[in-house]
Amino acid sequence: MVALNDVTMAFGDFVAVEGVNIDVADGEFLAVVGPTGCGKSTILNAIAGLLEPRKGEVHIDGRRVSGVQRNVGYLFQQDALLPWKTALENIELGLQFRGMSSEERRARSLEWLAKVGLKHFGDRYPHQLSGGQRKRVQMAQALIIDPSVILMDEPFSALDIHTRHLMQNELLRLWHERPRAVVLITHDLEEAIALGDRVIVLAAGPRSRVIDSFPIELDRPRDVAEIKLHPKFTELYRRIWASLRGEVEKSYARHE
């Protein structure tokens, strides 16, 4: 489980988020929404240990986060695959860094390659794969080390809508296989509701904080494309949007 206690993230004089308290239970899928530039990503980076909080503490499974964590899987918004390594080599990186023998990690990564539906694409370089395929490789790369927490920073925002649905379902399938704490950052409210167990809303930045939390009581397993037609979905959307909308407007007012 992940716990953020009174976390403040700042760069120089700029305070991105202030006094944030978030708890994510084991196996809980938490979606964080908020207007652009509200410091959502800095929260993820604090959990991953890529950034140190100015104030407050982050704990994963009771251990304080300090320095880059090795038990998290991180799905980046951008292409974060190593462009000079093939899909297979990218997938096995985490195991390689952990010192696993080459035969063993080759076998494991072949398994994962098949699991994300890219059996015949192992020797392709990232630039030879489509956007969706690269995301699949990234998922396998992040999950092969069996992290206790999965962090996602708008992972599907660059994909077209159909590929996005496909990837979201794929993600849910992998997560169901072995549920663990997930923190998904997104500006897409539909995505947040369709995937999450809970949606929290961040205020417009700077000095952003958590202003609302909504449990998402939709049955699982879900199909992201179909669940949007569910009356409960629309109802939740309306309620969360009412909370988010003011912040989005504030954010626009500040940036223009």
Next chain:
Amino acid sequence: MNERIVQLLLLTVLLGGWQIAAVTGTIDRFFFPAPADIAVQVWRWITDPSFYRHVGVTVGETALGYLLGTASGIACGIWLGLSPKAARVLDPFIKAFNAIPRVVLAPIFVLWFGLGWGSKIALAATLVFFITFFNAIQGVREVNPAVLANARILGADSAALLRHVYFPAAASWILSSLRTSVGFAVVGAIIGEYLGASAGLGYLIAQAEGNFNSVAVFAGISVLAVFVLAVDKMLDVLENALITWRPSTQSGSVRT
């Protein structure tokens, strides 16, 4: 195919015109020897086994100078790319050294390293060093931050980052400058030989010049041109074999 014919025609007109002008005395054969005489000289060389000793010397000096210059350029470039502080301190010195026209170093290298291979290798290496160095620095500095963060999250320590992220990133920059830097290595070796040597293509040209043998000077120039073209062709093959991961290799294959 049409272009080939035009090219061939152009060459025939050029060489033919030159030959006729030389034979009829329109231009002075002492300064502009007839192409046929040059061809005879080239033929005499390539049928003479001792000529290949000169080629071998130039190839050897070029290769060693290139390797030395590249290796030190990569090492220094990666070091300064990773350590911004050292880069700031050394910046004016690097700029000053880079500002020196390297050719004026040739006589000093002859003093320091003698008339043998040493001075030529040193000159070629200094010419190559800065190209590789600046490319390596650039490569390290322009590593995609998402790729870097991803590798760190996947568990890469600094040695692994160097090997799997920084080095390949720098290498791709260096490989893209391969052609320029090998060209400079050839120039370094030739100038070194020209100024003082007992073997090599540059020495052949210098010797011919000393005897006012313009036929041999032109023959030497022709041999050098072919030599550089051959190196260029080899690099084409090498480049395509080494950077398979880059999108540019596909567009490169379109080039004929």
